[in-house]
Amino acid sequence: MTILQFPKDMKWGTATASYQIEGAARKDGRGPSIWDTFAKTPGNVFKGHDGDVACDSYHRFPEDVQLMKELGVDMYRFSIAWPRIFPKGTGEVNEEGLAYYHRLVDSLLDSGIEPVCTLYHWDLPQALQENGGWENRDTIDAFAAYAETIFRSFEGKIKKYLTINEPWCASFLSNYIGAHAPGKQSLQAGVDTAHHLMIAHGRAVQSFRALSFEGEIGYAPNVEWNEPYSSSEEDAEACRRATGWFLDWFFDPVFKGSYPEFLTDWFAKEGVQVPIVEGDLDIISQPIDFLGINYYTGGVARYQKGASLFDHERVDQGYEKTDIGWNIYPEGFYKILTKIHQQYGDMPIYITENGSCYNDEPVDGVVADDGRIRYLEKHLTALHRAIQSGVPIKGYMTWSLLDNFEWAEGYNMRFGLVHVNYRTLVRTEKESYFWYQQFLKTKWLEV
Numbered sequence: 001m002t003i004l005q006f007p008k009d010m011k012w013g014t015a016t017a018s019y020q021i022e023g024a025a026r027k028d029g030r031g032p033s034i035w036d037t038f039a040k041t042p043g044n045v046f047k048g049h050d051g052d053v054a055c056d057s058y059h060r061f062p063e064d065v066q067l068m069k070e071l072g073v074d075m076y077r078f079s080i081a082w083p084r085i086f087p088k089g090t091g092e093v094n095e096e097g098l099a100y101y102h103r104l105v106d107s108l109l110d111s112g113i114e115p116v117c118t119l120y121h122w123d124l125p126q127a128l129q130e131n132g133g134w135e136n137r138d139t140i141d142a143f144a145a146y147a148e149t150i151f152r153s154f155e156g157k158i159k160k161y162l163t164i165n166e167p168w169c170a171s172f173l174s175n176y177i178g179a180h181a182p183g184k185q186s187l188q189a190g191v192d193t194a195h196h197l198m199i200a201h202g203r204a205v206q207s208f209r210a211l212s213f214e215g216e217i218g219y220a221p222n223v224e225w226n227e228p229y230s231s232s233e234e235d236a237e238a239c240r241r242a243t244g245w246f247l248d249w250f251f252d253p254v255f256k257g258s259y260p261e262f263l264t265d266w267f268a269k270e271g272v273q274v275p276i277v278e279g280d281l282d283i284i285s286q287p288i289d290f291l292g293i294n295y296y297t298g299g300v301a302r303y304q305k306g307a308s309l310f311d312h313e314r315v316d317q318g319y320e321k322t323d324i325g326w327n328i329y330p331e332g333f334y335k336i337l338t339k340i341h342q343q344y345g346d347m348p349i350y351i352t353e354n355g356s357c358y359n360d361e362p363v364d365g366v367v368a369d370d371g372r373i374r375y376l377e378k379h380l381t382a383l384h385r386a387i388q389s390g391v392p393i394k395g396y397m398t399w400s401l402l403d404n405f406e407w408a409e410g411y412n413m414r415f416g417l418v419h420v421n422y423r424t425l426v427r428t429e430k431e432s433y434f435w436y437q438q439f440l441k442t443k444w445l446e447v
């Protein structure tokens with residue numbers, strides 16, 4: 001057996017998001033978001049599930065904070081619901097919305113847990129969607145004003161911000177594939193919304209810098225890994241495109257001030273151009289303090305003309321899968337992290353999401369989610385290998401503290417260390433919670 005010791009100064013935590021856990025959808029002045037609209041549209045979400053109640057963390061957050069205190073985390077990543085702060089996206093601040101997040105943040109700080117705040121985790125105010133949402137450049141200004149409001153209100157309390165969560169999901173998954181809100185299916189809309197989300201990221205960074213408050217700011221792209229099926233150039237290029245859709249497309253503009261030509265050329269073949277206005281890339285490439293990385297899965301892929309937007313297809317290698325059907329692929333975690341380090345340099349990295357879906361239920365009060373423990377062991381082993389390779393990993397937050405609303409899958413898919421009974425809202429720590437609790441006491445793995 002080998003002992004893998006993690007750096008003593010690494011920070012460890014868990015993560016959630018507003019629409020997925022809060023509930024209280026119409027409480028204290030919250031306005032509707034695009035996910036309230038999308039979820040209530042028949043056919044979009046499993047069995048018509050929505051975020052009206054979710055885990056009721058809006059009311060039960062003291063219990064959730066106590067669970068994290070007993071877990072032993074250093075940090076907690078949560079998101080602020082823009083529609084609680086500006087019910088119509090812009091205009092007058094809803095003080096009751098701000099007050100809720102001050103109660104949450106004060107509870108975290110009193111418990112010795114560092115708040116890590118995501119400004120945008122997909123719950124765009126519906127009122128802005130009525131004017132085109134992220135397809136409309138005006139939404140960028142609205143986001144910058146919302147971000148500044150949060151920076152000013154939480155000065156001295158929140159010192160780590162993430163601007164945009166998973167811009168690939170908020171743009172292409174939501175406006176090209178159409179599986180997430182608002183459910184459009186247009187490649188041009190995907191490219192436009194991705195560009196505007198990244199400008200919004202840059203504007204929030206500029207605003208944070210101008211205020212000169214203590215703290216750090218970054219963003220949280222999600223990445224996947226595609227390993228070429230063969231050594232052919234065709235397979236390598238197909239994998240480069242598929243991986244680059246998540247990686248190069250959302251990293252080059254920030255770190256290089258330009259879009260990757262191999263992908264802009266590919267989109268041009270589809271008749272799609274990025275709606276760049278002079279100065280956009282200067283805004284997007286504002287220096288950041290750290291990079292959040294969300295990683296779940298990957299796989300082997302090969303060239304197959306017409307099989308996808310990038311002429312690629314996955315080749316099933318018989319990898320074990322989680323209950324949501326995603327490959328368990330820790331090798332991809334190591335490979336994507338070392339590629340990021342090789343391509344974009346020594347930017348400090350926090351793993352802002354990594355976790356697995358296992359739908360185990362309590363039996364006599366015990367939730368034996370052994371699969372989640374195995375997933376964590378394998379991915380922390382891969383993370384340790386990346387750290388040993390020189391990747392500057394500063395922290396790790398597992399997705400998620402609680403079972404919660406998994407978007408189009410509704411409550412049918414469970415990612416939590418803590419089981420939630422959605423009828424009674426009773427929380428039950430799973431075996432993986434106790435495994436992570438023990439790990440956090442030593443910060444080493446025996447493999």
Ligand SMILES: CCOCCOc1ccc(-c2cn(C[C@@H]3NC[C@@H](O)[C@H]3O)nn2)cc1
Pocket residue numbers: 017020166169173177179222294296353399405406407
């Ligand atoms: C090609 C067709 O594809 C259709 C579905 O395609 C995807 C891709 C990716 C996801 C996805 C979901 N998550 C977990 C979340 N991350 C943020 C947090 O809110 C978690 O709930 N990450 N990625 C879902 C669906």
